Amino acid sequence: MILDSLAPLYAELSLAVFAMLLLVYGVLQKGQVARKVSYGALVALITAGMFLYAEPKEHVSLLNGMFIHDGFAVFVKSLILLGTGAAVMLSIKYMYEEGFARFEYAVLMLLAALGMMLMVSAGNLLGLYMGLELQSLSLYVLASIRRDSIKSAEAGMKYFVLGALSSGMLLFGISLIYGFTGSIDFAQIASVVSENGASNLGLTFGMVFVLAALAFKISAVPFHMWTPDVYEGAPTSVTAFFAMVPKLAAVALIIRLLMGPFETLTDQWQQIIWFIAAASILWGGFAGIAQTNMKRMLAYSSIANIGFALIGLVCANDEGVGAALVYMALYMVMTAGAFGVVMYLRRDGLSAERIEDLAGLSQSHRYLAYIMAFFMFSMSGIPPMAGFFGKLVILKAAVASGFYMLAVIGVIGSVVACFYYLRVIKVMFFDGLELSLDKVPSTSRQIVVTICALIVLFFVVKPEPFINMAMQAAQMIS
């Protein structure tokens, strides 16, 4: 049966079918159905997850090599599904509060998740481009979903224009690679590259263009300029989604490219990744200090964190890649929690986004303040929070591969970044209460924030299973 041979694709197929069904449902239904569609999206994500785990984690290549199914893909995809689910749950209440409750919202998130899953499983350059564009287009629309807000529209526009530019670079790079290797298939590129070696300048150029485009997607310095503006302008729930999931997927894609077809060019790309890792850590640390807006601060924090994850990639071995996965996953948890807390901050029916708005939170919303403090300490990498273990595995991988300088830059950058994380804690705990915030209950948001806080706090008790899972996933990449 043809259908049976597509079994590894079931997760993606089910997601696509669900997205379309929900779209049709939303169009046909009269009135506000955003909430129902969101619940539908959660069901879709769970279903996709079940299909994903029903399949053995062996390496399978489908659709003439365009789609690869392996343990690495399964691991990353399950994180994508979890992250998207968390983002949907964080959004439900927020959509209504901010007045952009449209059913397209959840559908677009599903489509973005679908694009990311295809991206992670890409087996050739065409699949890569299609997956990347599907997620990017969905994200552009999500960024500007609040049509009546100038800021949101501006964020969407900026993101779109710069995203289109990076897509152009990507295509240019792909055409160079195709021109010099005669193939778009990863496996064939790999064999051509290993035969010709690093002597082929055109190929190297193509790879650099592709890397630049992907660095844009993960907002690594020097391709990070869009991040603070888009983070600030987009609705907070969308920002949370941006920070959590697409970055993870793009990092996974970079891993698949660099550890796959370009593995023999390690000498070439290692320098590039080394530089953008170091630059992201330092710039993300220093520039974040000047921010007064919570979302902009978290944007710089995400830049610095991406730099840290890239340290794992510089190592160019299983340990480093596994460490990068662990780091991204833990970062996803902390981000989800931190943005969840930010969404709680409302004053007179408007969202409060400045850092000063948190003043005295420890007196008015005691538990919220403590939870936020956990996330901030965790992002600073202070033990015993989960973030420390992310940094530990990354630094361990770097040191084991001999990148002492990068490790030192990493830890110094993390001390610098610590300054602005501490400021959040300072504002919440040391400053007096000025204006009180509204009390807005939201069950789904509370669930996400609580789970994230528990993970951050109790990861120290048993860090091993998850880290082993990531390391195994890294070994299964092929």
Add this chain to the structure above:
Amino acid sequence: MFDLPVLSLMTFLPLVGVLFIVSVRSTDEEVMARNAKNTALFTSLFTTALGVYLAMQFDPADAGFQFVERMEWFPSLGISYYMGVDGISLFFVLLSAFLVPICILASWHSIKTRVKEFMIAFLILESLMIGTFCALDMFLFYVFFEAVLIPMFIIIGVWGGARRVYSAYKFFLYTLLGSVLMLVAMLVLYAQVGTSEIPVLMENPVVRDLQIWLWLAVFASFAVKMPMWPVHTWLPDAHVEAPTAGSVILAGVLLKMGGYGFLRFSLPMFPEASEVFAPMVFWLSVVAIIYTSLVALVQEDIKKLIAYSSVAHMGYVTLGIFTATTQGIEGGIFQMISHGLISGALFLSVGVIYDRLHTREIGRYGGIVKNMPKYATVFMILMLGSVGLPGTSGFVGEFLTLVGIYQVDTLVTLFAATGLIVGAPYMLYLYRRVVFGKQVNDDAAKMSDLNLRELSLFIPLVAMVIYFGFFPGYILDRINPSVDRLISTYESGLQKGEMRRAALLEAAQVKPAAGLDTQAVGTVPAFAPVHTDDAMDGGDLPMPIINYNE
């Protein structure tokens, strides 16, 4: 006999107290505060009782680690939950367990806002401090060591004085920068030796060039924590702004983590580097002793004065430790314990008058011996202990340290001994200005003498200061075997290093120098362009010659 996991109980019992405090909810702030205070006091007293049990069960003759506990934590990396104490760490554990109930009692009335949170922070702090001194796994140590920053940051920042935010930041970032460098050093050590167990690492020192770098990275952490001149500037700020209890713990225990780190990491793990850098440490210590004593002389703020005196006293500790002689190291440890008691008590006594007059300015007091005779007596004993009068515990530590340093470097001894003289005036001058003289300030003259609660805080401390001054044997007998073991580890480490160098030299003579180079290049990963310049060990480190995992 060792069935009871005393160390884990001591470490995690305070956390049980925290759970208890958190779980009790009441709408009445008053009730909640009282409950929190009682729970915290009870839990910490119980921990102290466990500490007494620990001290009684401790076998003084055994030089190795006792009460060892080991559980799987991170089996695939070989990192485990590994606890144990020897003579060196025993008294730091006891000091932590002993000072916390005193701090809690001292804050009984002076902390008025967010009492519940204060008690939680203190119990967490206690748990982390005890854990730091018990941990026998490098990474476990690091987790405890760095996590201490969180409660301390909160304690200074929330309950501190006017410039509390600045001080809390300074404290946090200074110490963090040092610690993260140590983390990198630990990871390098782990990559080289293949284990994170401190006892194993002590027996297997790495090659000399690497030791130099690692020693510096570790030094960055412990020197800040200690604090040594010139990275001591966070301490006066932190002390001045912290609430009384915070200052007591800071001076009493947190500073000792630096000295403990030198004893656990620098000396046994990097013996060759310690030997190389010992003169530098000596001179830094001498500068600290003399310079900060002089700085203390001109202070107008009582807490700042005592803070500078702490830096000077810690100078003796580093001096003693890096002599690597029995007397020097024992003197250093004794000085730390004695300083923990004396300066802790001194900060308490500052707290007593601060609670009454709400100022730390020396000029606002004067002649209080007339209305506070008991206080004047207690303060005098503590002041003399700080100066190092024979008959107080302060003398023993300084004397032993000087005996130790005399065997190594007489010139340094000259300056260090001069420091003893410079160290006396500022305390005496402080005492004269605060306690004696005319009663110029009416409000200071009206202050009431120590009440029962305050007296009960001072009596055990003062008693110990005097007891250990006359009978230092109780402590020295217990630390002696472990110190001897430390020194033999240190010396065998030096020997290993010499043998290793001799072997290298021989190998270089057998093979021409070029042979060594190619071998070394082979060990450097292939991505040389980026790597060579940055690698701290460079290309001349012939790593695979010696297998450390034998």
